[in-house]
Amino acid sequence: MRKIEGFGSIPPYIVLLTLLGLLSMLAAAFYFYSKPEPVRVGTIGEKPASDSGDPEPTLSIEQADDVTVLMRRLQNVPNDADALMEIGKIFLEAEDWGRAAVFLNRAVLSRPAAPEPRYLLGIALYQDGKAEEAAKSFEELLELERYFAALYNLGIIYKYHMNKPDEAKALFEEIVAAPDADAETVIRAKQELEPE
Numbered sequence: 001m002r003k004i005e006g007f008g009s010i011p012p013y014i015v016l017l018t019l020l021g022l023l024s025m026l027a028a029a030f031y032f033y034s035k036p037e038p039v040r041v042g043t044i045g046e047k048p049a050s051d052s053g054d055p056e057p058t059l060s061i062e063q064a065d066d067v068t069v070l071m072r073r074l075q076n077v078p079n080d081a082d083a084l085m086e087i088g089k090i091f092l093e094a095e096d097w098g099r100a101a102v103f104l105n106r107a108v109l110s111r112p113a114a115p116e117p118r119y120l121l122g123i124a125l126y127q128d129g130k131a132e133e134a135a136k137s138f139e140e141l142l143e144l145e146r147y148f149a150a151l152y153n154l155g156i157i158y159k160y161h162m163n164k165p166d167e168a169k170a171l172f173e174e175i176v177a178a179p180d181a182d183a184e185t186v187i188r189a190k191q192e193l194e195p196e
Contacts (some may be wrong), residue, residue: 057096066090081110085117092120097128108137115145122153131161148181152189159192169193 059067067090073083084107091100101124107117122137138154141147151171159168175181175189 057091057094059090059094059096063090063094079106079110081107081114081117084110085120088117088120088124092124095127097124100124101128101130113144115141115147115150118144119147119150122150126153126157131157135162148175148178148185151175152185155189155192 067087070083070087070090073080074087077083084103088100088104088107091097091103101121104117104121104124107114108121111117118137118141122134122141125131125137126134135154135157138150138157141150142154152175155168155171155175158164158171172189172192175185176193178186181189
């Protein structure tokens with residue numbers, strides 16, 4: 001077993017137990033059978049959270065090493081927004097939505113005017129089955145910046161989780177009407193506007 005350095009006088013088994021405790025934070029999530037998933041432009045594809053007995057998400061050795069290095073940075077600078085974001089992204093890639101949300105929320109608190117932490121936090125919360133909290137994150141982001149993927153995601157939440165079809169329709173129409181919206185998001189918004 002490698003010696004864990006950089007954690008001061010904390011015994012290595014305490015650090016490992018803490019990391020294992022964080023891994024087990026994801027207890028149960030909702031599986032969205034027929035609901036469209038949020039779009040994350042330029043990142044990995046989504047897979048809905050599942051409570052179907054799948055094993056809990058685990059980090060690869062490389063990801064765990066990266067988290068260890070980033071945790072050392074946080075030990076020196078607890079509010080290092082870049083380190084918090086990177087850890088959050090690692091957990092998103094590992095589909096560990098609960099832990100991703102913890103670190104991304106800290107990144108939002110460290111850098112409240114930055115749009116990316118709020119956007120990724122919304123993704124993590126949605127995937128973790130917390131649609132209303134995800135909506136709040138996207139709403140706060142849209143107060144800071146016009147972000148088409150966030151408009152789409154908020155529309156999905158309004159339409160399928162919060163019984164706000166008129167608000168959802170307005171968001172999808174805004175995306176379709178915007179000349180600078182990316183093609184993928186426009187296509188998805190048009191699909192949501194089609195009668196069922």
